[in-house]
Amino acid sequence: MLPTRVGDFRAEGAALPHADGYDATELEGFQSLSAATRLYASPNNNKLSVTLIKTRSDSAAYALLTNEAARLRETTASQSVKTEGIGTTGVVVREHVAFFKGATFVSIVGAGGEADSALVLAQALAETIDSGTGEIPVLVKHLPEWEEAHQRAVYAVTLSKLREAAGNNSVFEVLSFEGGTEAVMTTYDSSTRLVIVEYPTPQFAADNDSRVAARLQQVREQGGQTLPSAYRRVGNYLVFVFGAPDQTAAEKLIDSVKYEQVVRWLGNNPRFLERIERSYAVRTAGMLVGAFKLAGIGLVLCSLVGSLIGGTIFMRRRAQAAVTQTFSDAGGMVRLNIDDMVVQNAEVKLLVEAESGSPIIGNKKARD
Numbered sequence: 001m002l003p004t005r006v007g008d009f010r011a012e013g014a015a016l017p018h019a020d021g022y023d024a025t026e027l028e029g030f031q032s033l034s035a036a037t038r039l040y041a042s043p044n045n046n047k048l049s050v051t052l053i054k055t056r057s058d059s060a061a062y063a064l065l066t067n068e069a070a071r072l073r074e075t076t077a078s079q080s081v082k083t084e085g086i087g088t089t090g091v092v093v094r095e096h097v098a099f100f101k102g103a104t105f106v107s108i109v110g111a112g113g114e115a116d117s118a119l120v121l122a123q124a125l126a127e128t129i130d131s132g133t134g135e136i137p138v139l140v141k142h143l144p145e146w147e148e149a150h151q152r153a154v155y156a157v158t159l160s161k162l163r164e165a166a167g168n169n170s171v172f173e174v175l176s177f178e179g180g181t182e183a184v185m186t187t188y189d190s191s192t193r194l195v196i197v198e199y200p201t202p203q204f205a206a207d208n209d210s211r212v213a214a215r216l217q218q219v220r221e222q223g224g225q226t227l228p229s230a231y232r233r234v235g236n237y238l239v240f241v242f243g244a245p246d247q248t249a250a251e252k253l254i255d256s257v258k259y260e261q262v263v264r265w266l267g268n269n270p271r272f273l274e275r276i277e278r279s280y281a282v283r284t285a286g287m288l289v290g291a292f293k294l295a296g297i298g299l300v301l302c303s304l305v306g307s308l309i310g311g312t313i314f315m316r317r318r319a320q321a322a323v324t325q326t327f328s329d330a331g332g333m334v335r336l337n338i339d340d341m342v343v344q345n346a347e348v349k350l351l352v353e354a355e356s357g358s359p360i361i362g363n364k365k366a367r368d
Helices: 024-028 058-076 115-126 159-166 170-174 202-222 247-255 272-323
Strands: 009-016 032-041 047-055 081-083 089-093 096-101 104-110 154-156 182-188 192-198 230-234 237-242
Touching: 024 032, 047 058, 047 115, 058 089, 058 096, 058 104, 058 154, 058 159, 089 115, 096 115, 104 115, 154 159, 159 170, 159 182, 159 192, 170 202, 192 247, 202 230, 202 237, 230 247, 237 247
Parallel strands: none
Antiparallel strands: 009 032, 032 047, 047 104, 081 089, 089 096, 096 104, 154 182, 182 192, 192 237, 230 237
């Protein structure tokens, strides 16, 4: 999992099969498959501790990153900085660098302000890890003002981590995380918390929505417990708002949640062949239309080029004719007056018979 050399950094000692800062029970909440920690030395002999955790999915690795970022904000009283170019996304706080790429989460801690070395090691290590989907979970992008909100978000792929991040409210006790359910929690202003739980199918969403509605009714009747400021099912999402200033603000925040319907076939798609046939027909029609367009364009271009060349030749010859001397038979030429239809010219202009010296007009001799 952790190689002996990473760029200019060399490992010192063997990798240990555990994750610094995480116990086995906590890692189960992130669907961890394996973990390792190893010490590395920079070219300047600075020590850096690297923890790598393999998870079941990209979403679980992202959940680890958001949990680590929240922990760093609490312990250092500092806002983590989103860093481009390290894995899929990452955070940097002082000498601590954390990122995720694919289904892998990595945390690097430098000793004594080694922020630059930690960043260089993170970039080198990220190049050796499979990128997976190469994106953060889509659910995060459906948050209102997600570009800013995701920097404060905490992602969860298990119910225990959702309750830990969003507060141990009794309404969450009835939720089920079966079938690949995921959730995200983020904050707006100082007190408002938004929680979105995404279910893979409408059936799962409807079942959990019924249980949540029953629990909310039970809490209202019993009293003494905190209720959400607003709750609503939006497609496959169950959306909760806690700590909003009033009901109107909570409802407005839920209205800003972006839900995109996605159809997922649990088995073979019964319309697979139909889609292939439609795709083939559309592609063939496109090719035919393209061929006719190309032929039409070629015909128009040939007509234009032919007209241009023909017109150029015609105009050139016409210009040449305008400046060239025109000749006719009205004199200055030697000709035969065979049909006696033309007025005879002077004899010096006519052919002369060899013996008599008289001019020839047709088949007759000219007379004085």
